[in-house]
Amino acid sequence: MxxxxxxxxxxxxxxxxxxxxxxxxxxxxxxxxxxxxxxxxxxxxxxxxxxxxxxxxxxxxxxxxxxxxxxxxxxxxxxxSTWTRQRVVELFDVRLGLEVEAAAGAARLAADGRPTDGLLRALAAADDVAHTGDPLGTAEASTRFHEEVVEFTGNRLMVSLMRPITQWMTWLFFLTSQRDTDKACEEHHELVEAIASGKERLASSVAYAHIEAGREPTLAAVGLGAEPAALRRRARATGP
Structure with missing residues (x-):
């Protein structure tokens, strides 16, 4: 054991x-x-x-x-629990609905002058652990970054909805730790920059692109193959 x-x-x-x-x-x-x-x-x-x-x-x-x-x-x-295609797809769909709106809300607050110190700390923590060879630590730090984006909005209901999702995210991030961490870090920086700019549409678009870009590679990484074309079309249709 x-x-x-x-x-x-x-x-x-x-x-x-x-x-x-x-x-x-x-x-x-x-x-x-x-x-x-x-x-x-x-x-x-x-x-x-x-x-x-x-x-x-x-x-x-x-x-x-x-x-x-x-x-x-x-x-x-x-x-x-067992990770199935449906479970992965549902997680990505929920994340799109929640985190894209959170990014827009965060940008609104940034435009009103709210400091982004918490986001920057979460970003730095994710960067620091990304190349340590600690897949669980990397997964937890990446999850914490996404959680911080939602918490930045100050929307208590949104935060409460995000909390159980983060458990799934950490588990799935760990299972797919072989994916390109440099790319993920780069996209996290782009998201923080978009939020700090105060431009809601830009922030929501960057958040959507970041999440959606990981859908098919995640399915492939956990051995569930590429996503059917019908689901890809549905995801694109619901984009910002």
Whole structure:
């Protein structure tokens, strides 16, 4: 068993429940592939590895399911979710709907004089880790950058909608870590520049192009092939 799955006790820290610690440990193991897609997660095995009782473990399962890491059925143990073509396509479609509008809103605020310091910090963090050979760190930093764009808008509903999506993004970014990180970094810089310019249409167009450019390479990288022409046409039709 890989080291990230080795038995290690969880202890309450700063008042944080064991269920949340178990959530982080299991979700990380799923992303890293220690618990492969389609694997059935047996409670007995997990309680032994995490050295906790079944109560906090069962409490973390709804969180894992909410964020797309597992699927559960009544009276059956949980199963690690599997990336399918539909799941990848749906994630990209939702990101287009949410992040493109967020980029436009961010540009509006930048035009009104809102400082872009948070965006610049997230951008620098993503740049710093991009060439460290740490695919999970790179995935997390890239996700954090996209999350910061949404948070910049100050739209609380938009931020709450983005939060569960970021879990999917980190997992998928990790699975496709072999893609060109230089290109991704370059596009992140272009997006920040577009937002800082205060031009809404430019920012939304750059955001759309950045997200959509990754759709087919992502499908190919996870072994799901290129996207059908009908779906490509639909995506283009909904562009800015």
């Amino acid at each position: 890989p080291s990230s799955c080795e038995s290690a006790p969880l202890w309450p820290t700063d008042g944080e429940p064991l269920s949340l610690q178990a959530y982080r440990r299991i979700s990380r193991s799923i992303i890293l592939g220690d618990y492969p897609q389609g694997m059935r997660l047996h409670e007995k095995l997990l309680t032994e590895q995490l050295q906790i009782s079944r109560v906090p473990l069962r409490e973390c399962f709804p969180l894992l399911e909410r964020d797309g890491y597992i699927e559960t059925e009544p009276r059956r143990s949980a199963v690690v």
